[in-house]
Amino acid sequence: MQKVPLSVYLKLICVALFWGGTFIAGRIVSQEIPHMIAAAGRFLVACLFLLILAWRVEGGLPRLTNQQKLATLGLGFTGIFLYNICFLAALERMPAGRSALFVSLSPIVTALSMAIFFRERLGLMKWLGIAIAFIGATVVLTRGELIHAMHAIAQTIGSGELFMLGAVCAWTAYTILGKQALKGLSPIAATTYASLWGLLLLTLGAIPQWPELELRRLSWQVISAIAFLGIFGTVLGFVWYYEGVKILGPARTAVFNNLVPVFGVLLSSLILKETILTSMLIGGALVILGVSLTNRQIKTDAGLK
Numbered sequence: 001m002q003k004v005p006l007s008v009y010l011k012l013i014c015v016a017l018f019w020g021g022t023f024i025a026g027r028i029v030s031q032e033i034p035h036m037i038a039a040a041g042r043f044l045v046a047c048l049f050l051l052i053l054a055w056r057v058e059g060g061l062p063r064l065t066n067q068q069k070l071a072t073l074g075l076g077f078t079g080i081f082l083y084n085i086c087f088l089a090a091l092e093r094m095p096a097g098r099s100a101l102f103v104s105l106s107p108i109v110t111a112l113s114m115a116i117f118f119r120e121r122l123g124l125m126k127w128l129g130i131a132i133a134f135i136g137a138t139v140v141l142t143r144g145e146l147i148h149a150m151h152a153i154a155q156t157i158g159s160g161e162l163f164m165l166g167a168v169c170a171w172t173a174y175t176i177l178g179k180q181a182l183k184g185l186s187p188i189a190a191t192t193y194a195s196l197w198g199l200l201l202l203t204l205g206a207i208p209q210w211p212e213l214e215l216r217r218l219s220w221q222v223i224s225a226i227a228f229l230g231i232f233g234t235v236l237g238f239v240w241y242y243e244g245v246k247i248l249g250p251a252r253t254a255v256f257n258n259l260v261p262v263f264g265v266l267l268s269s270l271i272l273k274e275t276i277l278t279s280m281l282i283g284g285a286l287v288i289l290g291v292s293l294t295n296r297q298i299k300t301d302a303g304l305k
Helices: 006-030 035-058 066-093 096-103 106-117 124-141 146-151 159-181 187-212 220-248 250-271 278-294
Strands: none
Touching: 006 035, 006 066, 006 096, 006 220, 006 250, 035 066, 035 187, 035 220, 066 096, 066 159, 066 187, 096 124, 096 159, 096 250, 096 278, 106 124, 106 159, 106 278, 124 278, 187 220, 250 278
């Protein structure tokens, strides 16, 4: 059996660190500039680097069939346009650490969606994992006030939480569509085309927001955060993740996704000085345990964060 280089594991840990960092960068950006403009800026940076990557690695982008055009448009609409709108809207309204814990539910929602809409069978262990993860998410969602939430759910669940759940649903749709879009396309080509579609949609959506943009708010912190989201959170994270998939396989690589909420919570505390609530620790641990059980035999698809 060929020995796996240590650099592969280190890169996957860095990917989790980058993706955890997107919540901090997104929090910084969402507080200063309109969401559509921020998201369009992120994917303008990402698309430039993805096009360079596609040219250097694969000699350019292939021509798309009509079916592939629709599939990559679907990816751009769900995983880039909708996801980033909900992602930044949530980060404007709630702490980055809590937001990071919600995204860890994506594999669970994906597994449930596959079971409901595509009749994919889930074993007892996967159902147990789903139940544990949702209990954990409820603890995080209600800040540990489960009994109070039953009587006054509007007071414990705000618009930020609802936007974050919307982001999870958008990412689930992106993951499911990705299986169709990757037929006949390399991961680099599919992601580049999806990013280009997403950039087009975000740019069109950003046009009405231009009057709201205050140039004085474009500080070096905001510009650096947008660059981080585009380069590290999108391009570099994607490349290193798929390097792990190629060497370790999808199932073993997906295990590193459990580090994303951990890094998100830690970085939000260190950089943004956010308080780590006991409910976040307990609920987050339950979510990660549930996702680990569910992912044991599920090959999860990688993608943008």
